[in-house]
Amino acid sequence: MRPTAGETPVPATPERCQQLLDQWSRQLQLSGREQNQLAGQRQALDRQLERLRQRCLRVAVFGRVGVGKSSLLNALLGEVAFATDVAHGCTRHQAARAWDQPIEGLQRVELVDTPGIDEIAAAARARLAARVALGADLVLLVLDGDLTSVEHDALAPLLASGKPLLLVLNRCDCWSAAEQAELIASIQRRLPAAALHLELIPVAAAPRLPQLLADGRVRSIPQPPRVAPLRQALVQLLEQHGPLLLALNALGAADRFHQALQRWRLGAxxxxxxxxxxxxxxxxxxxxxxxxxxxxxxxxxxxxxxxxxxxxxxxxxxxxxxxxxxxxxxxxxxxxxxxxxxxxxxxxxxxxxxxxxxxxxxxxxxxxxxxxxxxxxxxxxxxxxxxxxxxxxxxxxxxxxxxxGGRPGALLRRLARTDPQVRLWLGDRPEPPANLQALLP
Incomplete structure (x- = not known):
């Protein structure tokens, strides 16, 4: 509803979040010891707040080694910006590139490539999933077949992060239409309950067409990528909710910093x-x-x-x-x-x-x-x-x-109560149990 003449327009949710976070950040009073103890968390918070001010959103791909994460990003970018190789594990560290796709309400969108999750131990895998989710505003979980136990386990920290998640089924050129429909149905049956609302997006990041040579040999010919459904879903989601995703991520980072600060103060x-x-x-x-x-x-x-x-x-x-x-x-x-x-x-x-x-x-x-x-x-x-x-x-x-307590956390909970879409992203996650015994007098 538009304001009538003489009324002050009410800022949209992202703008209100940014105003609250700027005010909250200015009011933070940290002692020298607190600044030293929480330097890493404060830097991460400042980076997230700066990305909110600059309207710079990050989309990260996540998945097993060899599912075609780098190829998928290259297909979206329209150029070979991320290294791909037939050898598994080509991507060893996170890397980001700007996506040349105009999105209303955003100044910049970065696509982030991440290492594979199945060549590291389970505990490290969970930490990687949490780190990727915390540093991104939107996560693409890339599959290339039926859902494996590794991918099933990785879904838990991704869903718990409160970030929107898109499931991408790569290499759909390898199956017929009937086989693809059967595979999608099988994946959906294996999804955890909290992920049943997610829709799979079939793509072919680097399709190849087999060709029979005159000498009887068969070779494959590279074909143009088929990622239009994913591009359309990304553009629609980011144009509709991009600034809100940035605001929610910043609120989450501020709430985590607030809780870390309180735990340190209470312990001290x-x-x-x-x-x-x-x-x-x-x-x-x-x-x-x-x-x-x-x-x-x-x-x-x-x-x-x-x-x-x-x-x-x-x-x-x-x-x-x-x-x-x-x-x-x-x-x-x-x-x-x-x-x-x-x-x-x-x-x-x-x-x-x-x-x-x-x-x-x-x-x-x-x-x-x-x-x-x-x-x-x-x-x-x-x-x-x-x-x-x-x-x-x-x-x-x-x-x-x-x-x-904390104003960022309170605003997050209020948004989850009043906005069905935010509630769907954040889920009905219980608050992590506080380790009170270590802090009690």
């Missing part, structure tokens, strides 16, 4: 959090042991725990006001019996017992004061335990909030 604050929780535990234990009134014990304990949560928030760089700290404490108490009903019941029981012993002191000639001291110590021990548990649970909740 672990020792300080341990000391902070210990001081509050000692303070709460002293107050409980010295105070004879149960209600004051409970009120003082709540105030102490609230102050602890606020101090933890400040230590972790996650601002929170007093009401938010008390709400977090109530939520933790609701999920943990010891912090909720059990703690209250034990404190009330011990407090009532101590008061009864103090009241009975004049009647027993002071003999009832002897058990009052152990009761006070039991209350203090309980206060120490519950304070440490409160601090640890609060820290865990703050860690989860920090790893879920």
């Amino acid at each position: 604050s672990r020792q300080a959090a341990q000391s902070l929780i210990g001081r509050f535990a000692a303070l709460k234990a002293t107050g409980v042991a010295a105070n004879p009134l149960v209600l004051l014990d409970l009120a003082g304990g709540l105030a102490c725990d609230t102050a602890l949560v606020l101090q933890l928030c400040q230590l972790y760089g996650l601002p929170m006001h007093g009401a938010g700290a008390r709400q977090l404490l109530r939520r933790l108490s609701g999920h943990n019996a010891l912090l909720g009903g059990a703690q209250l019941g034990i404190q009330l029981l011990l407090g009532a017992l101590r008061q009864l012993l103090l009241v009975a002191a004049p009647l027993t000639g002071g003999l009832s004061l002897a058990p009052a001291a152990p009761v006070a110590l039991a209350q203090a021990a309980l206060a120490v335990h519950t304070t440490r548990l409160t601090g640890r649970l609060a820290a865990a909740e703050l860690l989860r909030s920090a790893q879920r």
Whole structure:
């Protein structure tokens, strides 16, 4: 809907993403140690943000050795820009060339060739797939036959990257129309559930026509490439969604950097959090042991725990006001019996017992004061335990909030909720489990 006269036009999603990322990047405040520790991730983020500003999109091919990835790119380029050879493994490193194909909304499109995935170990293969996916805005998985176990396994990290994926069936000149239809059906049956929506695009990057010579020998004659269906699909996808793909990739890179930064900060604050929780535990234990009134014990304990949560928030760089700290404490108490009903019941029981012993002191000639001291110590021990548990649970909740937080990640999730196409690309991937044990105080 066009804005009426006098209204400010609402920027499109890619422009809004770029504005948010530029503002977020300017507001990043890194210490010297953080800059050293995260230099590689920051450089990768800066490169992605620069590609978003310059509207430079990267399309990477991926697949086994010898499926014709380099030949396919050469066919799209219309020239021999990538080395091809009959020997397997001709491509050893990633290489990129500019595609001379005008795309509305983009200034430049780069085609990226990658090494084959079946000549390296499985763990390295997964790392290569993740690295290729992270550095590209669109991935072409090239097949030359039925889906193999190597290709099936490589699909998982590609799909998990949240990038759009096109399946390309090369060497379709080797099969009849019936054989090709049967092969495509077999591939589709073997695809994982998350990839069932993908459509296979048949091409022949370097077709050859057999020719019978006069002496009875057979030779093959090179034929023009047949990649029009792939070219059409690429142009249509990039003209419709190219800037959005760049924006999503930049948001993903910013979210990954945000989480890496938070993990480093939280890990660096672990020792300080341990000391902070210990001081509050000692303070709460002293107050409980010295105070004879149960209600004051409970009120003082709540105030102490609230102050602890606020101090933890400040230590972790996650601002929170007093009401938010008390709400977090109530939520933790609701999920943990010891912090909720059990703690209250034990404190009330011990407090009532101590008061009864103090009241009975004049009647027993002071003999009832002897058990009052152990009761006070039991209350203090309980206060120490519950304070440490409160601090640890609060820290865990703050860690989860920090790893879920961040404006880039929040915008990614909002786009996935509101845009069906983005949701299809990103999928319903669960957040990676946070390794909280290594970060908890």
